[in-house]
Amino acid sequence: MGQTKWSEPKVSEDFIRILEPSGVAKGEVPNVAPEELLKWYRSIVRTRAYEDMTIRMQRRGELSVTAQSRGEEAIGVGAMAALQAGDLVYPSYRQFSGHLYWNAPLARAMAGLFGAAPETIVAHLPIDEVDLPKVQFMPYGVILASQVTHAVGSAMADQLQGSTAVTMTFTGEGSTSEGDFHDALNFAGVFKAPCVIIVVNNGWSISVPASRQTGSATFAEKASAYGLPGARVDGNDVLAVYQTVSEAVARARSGEGSTLVECVTYRVVDHNTSDSSEVYRDDEQAAYWRTLDPLDRFTAYLEGQGILTDETKQQEADEAKAFVEAAAELARSVPRSTPETMFEHHLQGEPSWAERVQRAELQAELEGRNPFLADHQPGEGS
C-alpha cells in the first residue's frame, strides 16, 4: 500500500442548497406533492437496497464487478424527476435512483451485471413489458463522456425534427477532461440543443482527485466557455437538485438551449468493487460527507413535514427488500447468453461469407468437432 496519499482540501460549499444538513429546508421550497416526494424517497431506498444486494452478489462471485452510487442518490432522482414522458436520458453508471424513479426494469440491469448479452436480456425481458418507463434510457457510457456527445446529437435531432423532448445526460467530474465533453458542450452551445448536461462532481475519478481534472475553481463555470449557463448545486440535497434541474429542463424545452449543472457530492465508497480507496486517500472527507447523506437529510425533512413516519419507513424498507429480491429472481431466470448471440446485431441483411464460416466453426466447436476440418465452409460461389 502506498505511504503517500492524496490530501485534498474540503470542497467549496458555495452552491445552491435548500435542505440544510439537518434536514430543515430554508428559503423557497419547490412545490412538490407529498406523494411525489415519497416516490423520490422510495427510489433512493430501493437504490440502496439494490446496490447493497449487487455488492453482496459480487462478493459471492455472482457478478464480476459493480459500482455503487451510495451517497449520490439524490442526483439521479432529483434530476430525472424534472423530466416528463418522452424525454431521454444518457446516463453514467451512478444514476440508478433516477432509473428506479422512472420504473426502468431493474431485472434488466441486473441481468446485464451478470454478464448476459443485451440480446439475451432484451429477448427475455421484452421492451414492451407493462412497466416500460416513459422516459427512454440509453446504455450508460462505458467510454467516459462519449454518452454526453451522443446526448447532444440526440437532442439536436429531436429539435430538427420538431419534437419537444428534452435530453438529459450525466457524467463524472473526471470525465470532463475527455475531448468528448468538450465536443458535447461545444455543439450544445452552437446549436442550442435541448439538453441538460449534469456533471456529478463526487471528488474522485477512481484514485485521482477532482483538483487534478481542471484548474478552474468549479465545474459549473466551464459552461461559459461554450456560451451556456452553468449552475452549481448541493448534490446531496434532492430538493435543490430538483429545483435547479427543473429550470434547466424548462430552458431546454422552451428552445433556449442547454444548461450545465454541476452537482457537488462525494464518493463516500470505493470507485467500484475492484477498488480499495484506502490505498490512495484517507477517510476524512468521506466521513464528513457521510454527515451530509442525502437519504438521512431527506428522511429528516419528510419526517419534519409529517410525510414519513416510522411505520411508513419500515414499510418502504420491507417493500424495497421484496422489490429487489423479485428483480434478482427475474434476472436469474434470464437464460445464459448462447454463444451464437455474439454474432447478433452486427450487420443487417444477408450474412457475409466470413460470418457464415465463423458461425459454422463455432457450431462445430460446440458439438465437439474440429471447426477447421469440418466440411461446413460455404466455399466459393455457394
Next chain:
Amino acid sequence: MGQTKWSEPKVSEDFIRILEPSGVAKGEVPNVAPEELLKWYRSIVRTRAYEDMTIRMQRRGELSVTAQSRGEEAIGVGAMAALQAGDLVYPSYRQFSGHLYWNAPLARAMAGLFGAAPETIVAHLPIDEVDLPKVQFMPYGVILASQVTHAVGSAMADQLQGSTAVTMTFTGEGSTSEGDFHDALNFAGVFKAPCVIIVVNNGWSISVPASRQTGSATFAEKASAYGLPGARVDGNDVLAVYQTVSEAVARARSGEGSTLVECVTYRVVDHNTSDSSEVYRDDEQAAYWRTLDPLDRFTAYLEGQGILTDETKQQEADEAKAFVEAAAELARSVPRSTPETMFEHHLQGEPSWAERVQRAELQAELEGRNPFLADHQPGEGS
C-alpha cells in the same frame, strides 16, 4: 457557385488596442527601441514579399498549395518578439512574420513547400547554419490543434527539468473546437505549464464562420473554464499584441502558468490557394478589415514617430525583394528528395526484414527491374 452565402455580423472590437486604425497610439505605449520596431516592420514586409512570391510560384505550378497570413502578420511578430533565446514555438501555418523575426531559415520553409522531404532539406540546409534562430521552431500542426497539446507537454517537461524556457503556441479559432485544444488548456491549467497559448481568431475556418465554432461571445473567455487568465487583443495592432503577450510570457516565466490570448483579426484573403472564398462569403467584412491592415497602421505609426521615412521604406522593400529571391534560389538548389528518403527516420537500429525487402524492391524498380522477380529478398535467416 452557391447562391446562399454566410452573412456574419461585425465582430466585437471590445479588445485591447493601442494603435488606432489611423496609426496613432493612444494610452501607454510599450517601451521598445526604434531599431527593434524597425525589425518588426521588416519582418512584416518580408513576410508579404515571401507570401506574394509563394502565391505566384503556386500559380506557376512550382508548388501544389500554400497559405497566406496577409492581414494577420502583426500577430506572429508581435507575439514572438516577446520571446527570448531558448524559448520554443509550436506554430500554426500563419505566423511567418514571427519566423522571420527570429531569422528562421526561409529557404528551408520554401523547400518544404516544394514538396521535398524534411530529410532532404535538413541535410542540405544544415541545422547549425549561422543564422540558426535562437528560438526553436517546431513544425506547424497539420492536424489542427495537435501542436497546442504538444506545446503544453513541452512546457511541462521544461518546467519539470528546471528550465526557464517559455513555450508559445498558435492555433486558429476554428481549431479551438478540436479535443486537442481542450486537452491542451486543461493540462496547462492543472500543471501550470509555462506556456502562452494564442488563438488567432481570423473569423473563418475555411468556409465556416467563427460563430459556428462556439456559443461563447469570445475565445478569450474560454480560459476561465481551465482556471487560466484570458486576454483579447486587436490582432492587427502589433503594439497591443506585443504588450499583451509580453505579460503572458512574463507570467509563464515566473512560474504562474499559462495564459490564453485571443488575437482578433480577419482572414482578408482565401483560406489557401485551393480556396475561393467568394463562393461562401461576400467581401464586406474583409473590405472593412483591410482598412485595419496591420502594416498600414504600423507604417503610419512609425512614420509619425519619425522612425520610418520614404527612403527607408523603399530600402526595406528592395531588401525584402532581394532577401526572398535569394531564399528562393537557395530553396531551388535543394536537390529533389531521392525516393529512398521515404524510408528514413522511421525506426532506429537494425532495419527490419520488411524494410530490407522493400528498400530492395524500390531499388529494383528504380533500375527498371521487376521488384518481385529480383533475387534481392533477404529471405529467412539471412
Next chain:
Amino acid sequence: MSNTVTTREEMNLITAINSGLRQEMARDPAVIMYGYDIGPIGGVFRVTEGLYDEFGPQRVIDTPLSENGVLGTAVGMAVRGLRPVVEMQFMGFFYNSFGQFVCSVANMYERTGGLCAVPMTIRMTFGGGIKPLLFHSESTETFLAHTPAVRVVCPSSPYQAKGMMAASIRSDDPVVFLEHTKQYRARREPVPTEEYLLSLDKAEIIKPGKDVTVIAWGGMVEQAQLALKNVDADVELIDLRSLAPLDVETILTSVKKTGRCVVVHEARRTLGPGAEISALVHENLLEWLLAPVQRVTAFDVNFPDNQTEDFYLPDAQRIQYGIEKVMNYRY
C-alpha cells in the same frame, strides 16, 4: 442493375455522388448532410455543392471543427431517427474520431440488443496522387475494415458511386463510403439521372479472364486497367467495391479458375487489406494456386513527401510487374 433507367448524363465521381445525395435528400427528410465545410461552400471538393441552397441550413449543417464531435453527435442523431451523412474532409483527420467510431458507431446497435441501429454514412476522402499536404493522402482502410459491425465500401466509377451512395444511405448499418480524391475528376461516364441502387457487398468483375485474377479498388482500378494492356496474360479484373464485408465468394471463384492472384492497394503492405485477401486465398485454394498471391502495394512507411509519392504508390508499371511475377512463377 437497374434496367428501367432511360436518361443518362455525363458525370464524374463528384457530380455522381452529388446526384445520389440530392436524390436521397429529396426522397427522405431524415437524410441530412453533416460536417464542416459542407454548407455554402459545398465541400472543399464540391461534393455537396448546391445542397445547402436546395435543402437549407436545417438539412445541410456546417458544424464546429471537430471530427470527434461530428461523429459522436451523429451517433445520437442516428439513434433518434435521422440518417446523417457525415463528411470526413480527409481520412487523416478521421483518426481524431476513432474512439467514437470503434466504441459507439460500431457498437451501439449491439450494445442496445438491436433496439438502436445507427444508420449513418461516413463519407471519407482518401488516397494519394494529388500531392497535397501531409495526412491528406492516407489509405488506411485497415483501420476501418478491422472494426466489426461497419460496412466499408469504395466505388471506383461515377456509375458505382451514385448507386452505392443511395444504397449506403438507405442501409441501416453504419457505412463508411470511401471517395478517392484523385478519381474525383479523373473521368466522366454516362450515369442514370434517376435513382438506382447498387449492392454494398458484391465485388464487380470488370473484365473476365482466365490466367490471373487482379483485385483492386478505388484509384487502383484505373491503374490495373492500364496494366492489363501491357501484359501477356488474360487478366480477370475484380473491383472489390466492398472492403467490409469482403465478397469472398467472388474472389475465390475467380482465383480457383485462374490459379493466380494479384492484390493491389495504395495502403501500406503490412496488414493492408491485401494481407487478408492473400491469407483467405491461400487458406482456401492452396491446391489450385499456380503461384503465391502477389501483393502490389505501397511501402511500410508514412505517406512520403510530394516529390517521392510517385515512387511510393503502386501504378500500372508495378502492377504489371506483379502480374509478370505470378505468370512466370514455377514451383
Next chain:
Amino acid sequence: MSNTVTTREEMNLITAINSGLRQEMARDPAVIMYGYDIGPIGGVFRVTEGLYDEFGPQRVIDTPLSENGVLGTAVGMAVRGLRPVVEMQFMGFFYNSFGQFVCSVANMYERTGGLCAVPMTIRMTFGGGIKPLLFHSESTETFLAHTPAVRVVCPSSPYQAKGMMAASIRSDDPVVFLEHTKQYRARREPVPTEEYLLSLDKAEIIKPGKDVTVIAWGGMVEQAQLALKNVDADVELIDLRSLAPLDVETILTSVKKTGRCVVVHEARRTLGPGAEISALVHENLLEWLLAPVQRVTAFDVNFPDNQTEDFYLPDAQRIQYGIEKVMNYRY
C-alpha cells in the same frame, strides 16, 4: 541474454514490470511515469506500485482523465528530452488518442527530418479472459502494427517483461508495450533482480520442433503450451514478442523446416496480425508448405459479453484443432 546475473526473485508479470520501471527510473532521471491512476494508487493493476513513494510527484504524474491529452502532451515531453512511460489503462480507451498516435507519435521523428525523436513507451493493458466490462478486453494489435514508425512489443512472461521494459524505455523509438491483463498474476518465475535488456525485435523459440510451427504472443503463448501436450506432433512454438516490426527471419526459417504453420491470436480474424503472417509465409514458402497456414483466432465480432467470451477467445482446444488441421492436411 544476460549471463552475469546472479540473484533472482520470484516475480509475476506485474512485479517484473514494476521492477523494470523502478530500475529505469533510478538509472535515468529523464524517465517519468505518466497517466491517470498511476500515482498513489499505483495503477488499477498495481503495476506502478511504490514508484510514487520512491520518486515523488514530479516523476510519477497523475494526469487529467484524457487519453488524448496524455499522449499528446507526452509527445511534447519526449521532444524536450524526457522519456515518458505512458499508461493506457485499457486498450479500449486508447482509441480516444488515435489521432495523436498516428499523426504525432508515429510521425514527429520523420516530420522533423530526424531532429526530434519521440522516445516514449506506451504501456497498454489488453486481452480477454478476466470478464470485466465492455471495452476492457480489446485485442486490436492491428491498429498499432499497421501504423509505421512505432514498435509494438508484447512479452508473455515475467522474465521477458522486465528485460523488454528496460529496452523499450531506452529505445529512441516510440514503443507500445502490451501487457496482457489475464497474465498479470497468472504465474511467477525467477527473474533477475539486476537490470538486463532483451531484444525488442526478435521472436523467441520457446520450444523447438520439426512438424509444425505455432506462432503466438501474450496470453496465447500459455494456451499454445497447453495445446502442445495434447497433440501428436512435434511442435515448434514461437513467441512472437514483437508485432512491429515482425521477426520474419525467425518465422520463415521455422516454417521452412516444419512445412506447417499455425498462427494464434485473440484478435479478430479479419485483418488480425495472423493475416499478415499467413500472407508472408505463403508468399515466401509456398513450395515448402505441406498445408495452408491455419489461423486460430477470435471471431469477427465485437468482444462479447462475459457469459460467452470463453467461446469467442481461442484456447488450447481451438489451437489443438488448428494443429490437427494442418497435420492432417493432404493436397
